[in-house]
Amino acid sequence: MNIEMDKSENQELIVLVSRLKKENEQLRIRVKELEEKLNNKQNSLLNSNTNSKLKESTLQKTETFDKAPPIYKDLTLAEYMLYGRQLILSDFGKSGQLKLKNTSILIVGAGGLGAPAAIYLAAAGVGKLGIVDYDKVERSNLHRQIIHNELREGISKAQSAKMTIEELNSLCNCVAYEILLESSNALEIVQKYDIVIDATDNVATRYLLNDACVLSGKPLISGGALRMDGQLTVYNYKRGPCYRCLFPKPPPPESILNCADGGILGVVTGVIGCLQALQAIKIATENDESPNNLLIFSATSYPLFRSIKLRSKKKDCALCGDHPSITRLEDYVQFCGSGATDKSPSVKALGHEDRIEPKIYHNLRNKTPHVLIDVRETVQYDICSLPNSINIPLKDLPDRIGEVKNLLETPNTPVYVICRLGNDSQHAVNILKTHLKSELKEVKDIIGGLHKWSIEVDQEFPIY
Numbered sequence: 001m002n003i004e005m006d007k008s009e010n011q012e013l014i015v016l017v018s019r020l021k022k023e024n025e026q027l028r029i030r031v032k033e034l035e036e037k038l039n040n041k042q043n044s045l046l047n048s049n050t051n052s053k054l055k056e057s058t059l060q061k062t063e064t065f066d067k068a069p070p071i072y073k074d075l076t077l078a079e080y081m082l083y084g085r086q087l088i089l090s091d092f093g094k095s096g097q098l099k100l101k102n103t104s105i106l107i108v109g110a111g112g113l114g115a116p117a118a119i120y121l122a123a124a125g126v127g128k129l130g131i132v133d134y135d136k137v138e139r140s141n142l143h144r145q146i147i148h149n150e151l152r153e154g155i156s157k158a159q160s161a162k163m164t165i166e167e168l169n170s171l172c173n174c175v176a177y178e179i180l181l182e183s184s185n186a187l188e189i190v191q192k193y194d195i196v197i198d199a200t201d202n203v204a205t206r207y208l209l210n211d212a213c214v215l216s217g218k219p220l221i222s223g224g225a226l227r228m229d230g231q232l233t234v235y236n237y238k239r240g241p242c243y244r245c246l247f248p249k250p251p252p253p254e255s256i257l258n259c260a261d262g263g264i265l266g267v268v269t270g271v272i273g274c275l276q277a278l279q280a281i282k283i284a285t286e287n288d289e290s291p292n293n294l295l296i297f298s299a300t301s302y303p304l305f306r307s308i309k310l311r312s313k314k315k316d317c318a319l320c321g322d323h324p325s326i327t328r329l330e331d332y333v334q335f336c337g338s339g340a341t342d343k344s345p346s347v348k349a350l351g352h353e354d355r356i357e358p359k360i361y362h363n364l365r366n367k368t369p370h371v372l373i374d375v376r377e378t379v380q381y382d383i384c385s386l387p388n389s390i391n392i393p394l395k396d397l398p399d400r401i402g403e404v405k406n407l408l409e410t411p412n413t414p415v416y417v418i419c420r421l422g423n424d425s426q427h428a429v430n431i432l433k434t435h436l437k438s439e440l441k442e443v444k445d446i447i448g449g450l451h452k453w454s455i456e457v458d459q460e461f462p463i464y
């Protein structure tokens, strides 16, 4: 019996010792990591002091990629272990890893493109990552903005991205800017970084970042994605053009479509965001021999990628040309005629008399004979629709006026028009009024569209 007890005590002791040894080892690694993190922070503090001195000096337009001299001259033991699989690449090696460690990258936009770009850059060992985003995490972001998650809904995207990065690689010094990047703050932030990634979704910020990068001599890795397509370009790099060399004038605001209206396949932003990260690594490690190209990706065509060689910079470019007229940041919202935020502003195309609240329409719905036209695209109509509505997409409406006419039982039959948010429906009312002036007694748009309907009338109706 005693021998049996001795045996089992012995066994327990062996297990305990082995557990303590394991914990001891884990603590040793953790202490090492924390020491490195502290070291990083001290170094970046040193760096930011140098930068603020730099900031005080006059802002000069520089043409080459100006990178601060290396601060870190070697890798730590934890870094050898962490980056081992890429250290052994002949095109990368220890020198590549050290260059990454000494590089700071600014990602503007922690959305569909910024999310994968930030994750891969942090994991690869970039020394400092700045993340700018003024917005908060929404549920409809999560199919593509994979740096956030369900628990982060409603919190700042910049903070959420920082949290993920710190969990992924605590050696990366991540700075979150919970702000809208605009003329008043862009230069100050851009100047603090070696490379800038444009992961935003609007034209005003595209011009702002282009100008800030040219004025402070930073390469700009620009990406875009919509529906099933995407593209990638590097501006202001290796004597290549800037965005203004290619597009001196912004497109008309009404021609611009965003993801909320046009849709986007999550993985398409993943492809372009990863390519932005790859391009940043190639620039940081001075391993980029490719000419200045516009890379076009289409998920629905073959081959998936096409590449177009870009022109060299324009001698008469207003920004980067020989005699520039733009020497400071401008008012980009005014220049582009559209804001830096992509939240669709409410259209006000109709007077009060031509509009009806969803609740009032709901009350008359089963009592008054009427025609309800839903002017969303058919793909959206097929997602969800109100019973007895007729789908005529806005773009087809002028050609299908005859159909509307045939639907009217009498000239007095009222017509109501609905869409997703209550913007297109207003344009549709104007089209109907123009074409059916004498035939129609009453034609109204349902205020706030199906979105407001599902909030105020039927909570079971999907919001998408």
Ligand SMILES: Nc1ncnc2c1ncn2[C@@H]1O[C@H](COP(=O)(O)OP(=O)(O)OP(=O)(O)O)[C@@H](O)[C@H]1O
Pocket (backbone or CB within 6 Å): 108, 109, 110, 111, 112, 113, 132, 133, 134, 135, 140, 141, 157, 179, 180, 181, 182, 199, 200, 201, 202, 205, 258, 259, 260, 261, 340, 341, 342
């Ligand atoms: N000037 C800016 N300053 C800071 N963040 C910006 C600026 N312009 C755009 N962004 C951010 O860039 C990101 C763009 O990503 P994306 O288009 O995937 O997201 P989204 O705007 O959340 O999409 P959705 O259209 O579905 O609402 C957004 O998070 C947006 O807040």
Ligand SMILES: [Zn+2]
Pocket (backbone or CB within 6 Å): 241, 242, 243, 244, 245, 246, 313, 314, 317, 318, 319, 320, 321
């Ligand atoms: Zn230019």
